Amino acid sequence: MSIKSDVDASRIELLEALRNKKEKTWDVLAPQYGVTNPNPPWKTSLAAMCDCLADSGKLPSLDRRNAEDKLAESVYRDVPAPERQLLALVHIMLNRGLVDESDLAARMRAVRSRLESA
Amino acid sequence: MSHSHKPGESGADLPHAAPTVEEITDFEVLEIAVRELAIEHGLFTAEDHRRFTEWTESIGPAAGSRLVAKAWTDPAFKARVLDDAVKACKEIGIDWAEPTGFGTPSDYMNLRVLEDTPTLHHVIVCTLCSCYPRPLLGMSPEWYRTTNYRRRLVRWPRQVLAEFGLIIPPEVEVRVEDSNQKCRFMVMPMRPEGTDSWTEEQLAEIVTRDCMIGVALPRPGRTADVHPVHKARHPVQE
């Protein structure tokens, strides 16, 4: 509908690594640990992030949903729902230059080492 | 369709105190990393994010259930709901202005509660995206956001309802409400028979999320939205 809603569905290297981690999605992992929470702990935070981006006008909800739909039917078709929503959001943000792929890769390494040292 | 829920559990919409998995996944790391960068780049503030997170955790379908149960037992309240639903919500402790003072970017302060009658059945959808009356119903279920539901409900509503196990007699008008702009909608189903002496609390238990979307009808003994889980064992390859 919108001229702003176009998303480039080409694969993004950083996100491909996550897309292929099918054994680490919540629907697989939670039963292994006997966790009954139907959603991963980061899902609420993800929803809040979507609201914040819409509220500040940086990424309107309809643009995000259109792009999510397109990505959900293509690149991330086989990924379960919460992980798919996360990958799609980051995909769109990278696409629009809201964050940079190498910055994000570096920050992911930093976050992991921080969490693992805690 | 969606995951089945255990009785007494309101579904995927409420925060859970359940323990989490004992490993740090890349998905968790990605969510934190992108959020930190977004905050550093000034896309939003940490305070905005905290506020929306708190709000998201506070919402769920129990509010809608309370509203319907109260309307069933209190005709004056029901009249106020149908007249000005946003205002009536305050009587059950739901303020549509939260968390920003003006609502959220996808929950505008326009709400209509659609009253079912013996000759009219409502069902809601958002064909554009997945607009949903979040202050009353919480986050929408996954199936509500699928293109399958959004595209097909407007065109084949009776077929889609039948897939939820709901058969509407041909003489009853099925009215689809597509919330593609700034009004949000919620269905007020009819009070079922056999509930005459029930309290508001008892009534609220049978007004599940699906009943307020319009894909199920309340009835005594039905207190949870249980959909058979059709796992795609052999996903269709296009």
Added chain:
Amino acid sequence: MPKSKPPEKVRPPADAARFKVGDRVRVKDMPNLFYSRTQMYIRGVVGTIAECTYKDIIPEDEAFNRDGRIEQYYIVRFRQKDLWPEYQFENDTLQTESPERWLEPAD
């Protein structure tokens, strides 16, 4: 601070509503040059005004800035048979919202 839109009462007034409840209207079939929330499936179809809802900024302007044209919105009711020629059930209906610029008198 979140920058959600201010409530309609502090916004500039729109012109008086052009249509009233019960009026027959046709949804215009305009090109999607700009952001629109008017769905393709109602374009060119005749419906009935079910409610004059609120006045608000039009989606075409909202996508690009927050100070845009204010217009009356309506809930329009369509007969399903008018939307989908093959539809089987005579009485079924569909309602959706539209800003005034997308509607014209049907008669």
